[in-house]
Amino acid sequence: MxxxxxxxxxxxxxxxxxxxxxxxxxxxxxxxxxxxxxxxxxxxxxxxxxxxxxxxxxxxxxxxxxxxxxxxxxxxxxxxxxxQEIPKKEGVVALLEWLTSQKIPIAVATSSHQKEASAKLKLSGLDNYVSSLSTGCEVTHGKPDPEIYLLAAQRLNIPPAHCLAFEDSSNGVRAAVAAGMQVHQVPDLVKPTDDIIALGHNIDDSLLNVLNHLQAAQK
CATH class of the missing domain: 1.10.150 (DNA polymerase; domain 1)
Structure with a gap:
């Protein structure tokens, strides 16, 4: 990969x-x-x-x-x-720090509006890691349509096939898979159904586990 x-x-x-x-x-x-x-x-x-x-x-x-x-x-x-600062999920900072150390550009593709997304990133201190932000108000078709992921790849000037995508929701996974990205899912409130699992992407319990897998793949 x-x-x-x-x-x-x-x-x-x-x-x-x-x-x-x-x-x-x-x-x-x-x-x-x-x-x-x-x-x-x-x-x-x-x-x-x-x-x-x-x-x-x-x-x-x-x-x-x-x-x-x-x-x-x-x-x-x-x-x-x-x-208020919203709590970060397990492994978020460790993964972002590692990707940054590997000189991998980081983007966010969220269904939230620009103002909301920017406020959340700033209050959490994650905005320093993000080089590009694409939001739901910038696309015609929301997730599960791939438009927002294609927009994020375009802004990074990286082909979608060479992008990792990280998602929690089924709609997001469908969007990232349809965009042709390499998808890691960490489910949150909704667990993946059989039709989502059948998409063949990676499913992990936390972003910390995702980091461990990415690091192991480099060895």
Whole structure:
């Protein structure tokens, strides 16, 4: 396996954001006297804003006032991500430090909006490692479409086949595989189903394990 760049998802992969976002959604549902449909919520992981709206509207039905729900949800979520450091996932700094020492450029390809993603990276101190940021508001088609990963590769000026991609979600894995990247998945809230496993990518318990595998492959 040869690679010249590394492209990371952000939420649930580098940062333990998904649990924070899910709790904010749960609190918003409670405030608006709506049920918390966990299966519906888990279907949005890895989606951009348009995909999230589509999944939630479909799951809750046509009577849902989605803008009202989203406004309440984001009013609870944004103060956290814009003012607090979100905990980093296990092995994140060690992997980023090692890739940097190997002179491998690092990019982030996230479904989040630019402002949100930049704030999360800065507050966590991870922005110093990232040479390129591609966000959900910059693409027409969100994950599982490969567009955002192709954009990240283009900005790095590295062919997708020579990029490592790191993801937690099924939507993200599908996007990175479709882009032709070498994919490592570290599942977060949603475990890979048989159809995801059948894609043949690498699945690990943590980014620390991914680092150990990459280091071992060099020996």
């Amino acid at each position: 040869t690679y010249q760049a590394a492209v990371f998802d952000l939420d649930g992969l580098l940062l333990d954001t998904e649990k924070v976002c899910m709790q904010a959604f749960r609190d918003a549902c409670e405030a608006l006297s709506l049920p918390m449909l966990e299966d519906v919520y888990l279907g949005i992981i890895g989606c951009n804003a348009q995909g999230i709206e589509r999944v939630i509207q479909t799951g809750y039905g046509a009577d849902l006032d989605y803008p009202r729900l989203r406004n309440k949800w984001m009013s609870l979520y944004h103060p956290i991500i814009e003012q």
